[in-house]
Amino acid sequence: MSETASLLLVMLLLQAGPAPGPGSNPSSVIQAVEQKYAGLKSLSASFSQSYQNAEQRLEESGTLVLKKPGRMYWEYHKPTTKHFLVDGKKSIFYVPEDKQAIVSEIDLDDASVPLLLLFGRTGIEQNFQVSWETEEAPRSAENALVRLTPREPQGEFTHVLLEVTPSALVHRLTVFDPIGSRNDYVFSDIRENANVPDRSFNLKLPKDVELIKE
Template sequence: MPTRRSILLACLAMTAITAPSAPAQPAPSDALAKAVQGHYQQVRDFTASFEQAYVGGALKRKTVERGTVAIRKPGRMRWDYESPEKKLFIADGTRMYFYVPADKQVRVSAMPESGRVPTPILFLAGRGDLLRDFRAEEVPVPAGATGSRALRLRPIRPEPEYDTLTLVVDGTSFAMRQLIVVDGQGGTSTFSFGNLRENVGVADSRFVFTMPKGVDVVTQE
């Protein structure tokens, strides 16, 4: 299911890191990666609205979903999908829950071990490092992303859930605008963020999942 596999987040912004006293200047890709990572390390939590556009399958059909997201480090996430269908994804730091009310089903799985390559959702929840876990390359920005910069990330070790991540950030503030995920089947998820707010003190109660009555529980280890 593209929703669960490609749920991602982003909340990154800062000025580019420079090192004038160093013998050699960093490559542009390295400087951008350091800038993004430097700000990301200072972010304790964030909230945002999002639009997710997914293109995949043999006919390359496009689906669009919208909702809100809340993240709190380490490892706590809440994705509320509001349209066109209600869905809820919660990670409480130990387990992950994916609930689709129309299906009357909850999928439950353990958080991946810290030693494995981080999934997109875990990277921005405090379980990854741009400079350690990925090969970073600055690439042209997508059409319409005027004034932005784009950083494509390839995991150093193969990751079954995705091939590449691309962070599209504001060219001046480095605030996140988009996060693009390409999976192993050629599907592409593009998350566009709005109303982004950082370090707002998101309460722990936002990440508590209460099992609904009358649902089937599917446990995946």
């Protein structure tokens, strides 16, 4: 799964509503996710990312900000500086040491399920089957772990795990791809409706950066 697609998918599911209690079901958790996201104007958080396949394990970390309508910015700090920006019309993935930036236009009439969700164009349960996860346990026994399986085959991922804490936040989100790799995102220091100025989404590229349009 490409890093761009993975980051877009993660942002759709970052927030959760009230933590599941006795008698709750995975569908109610997802409904709370959508209600929570609909009520947000902005968000900031720290994240750590772990990518693992049969041959290697990679660790990264950074910060992210989100602001409606349709803007988000992931800034990786360790081990390599990277930038991923969505401004509502296009996405930019920039790695300074490569001196390259990948620019992709966003077309909501021909967008992937993740982008449609990001822009509030459809519901999660319309596109995913929702169930409790049974193959692995949550990292904390007090958390709930929900599996999202796409109703229509997706070439870049097979399913997603969403771990929700009792404090109504998403602690972990894991994306699995068809070749058996997994991408774990762990979130901390989440601030809902944080003060996120518009200038946070101004990514200035040096003149010597090669632009690759997709």
